[in-house]
Amino acid sequence: MQIFLRDGFIDRYTGDKVVIPGILKVLSVYFPKDFPYQSHWKMEETHIAYWELVPTIDHIIPIATNGEDIEENWVTTSMLHNSIKSNWTLEQIGWKLVAPGNLNEWDGLTNLFISIVENNNNLLEDNYIRKWYLLAKTMYEDFKTSKN
Secondary structure (H helix, E strand, C coil): CHHHHHHHCEEECCCCCCHHHHHHHHHHHHCCCCCCCCCCCCCCCHHHHHHCCCCCCCCCCCHHCCCCCCCEEEEEEEHHHHHHHCCHHHHHHEEEEEECCCCCCCCCCHHHHHHHHHHCCHHHHHHHHHHHHHHHHHHHHHHHHHCC
């Protein structure tokens, strides 16, 4: 969550917006047939939005090519772009690193997610939603306050 906040919920390989994962799971709880979720992310059983919009952390310089596992080498990207990049360097696949986003302009729907969960406490029964809610609640305001 700290890296997603640092990067402003922007896919640093494309500049596309990504969202806090819990918001998609909320959609899956309310619309399971139209917005399916599968715990192991099987592509044929999970809505494509999970692959396109859920942020993950990637190593800019892959560990497989002697990149370090340190924060300076971590970047936010979508699950889809992380899978595509795999162990390639940015130079090898012709990608560039884009600037991080600004949380004041795009927060990855974090505020909305917190509000939805707080107005529908039954959502906390879902472990995935609860985990993301607790992370958002404890880190989001602290992060924004520390940056202002």
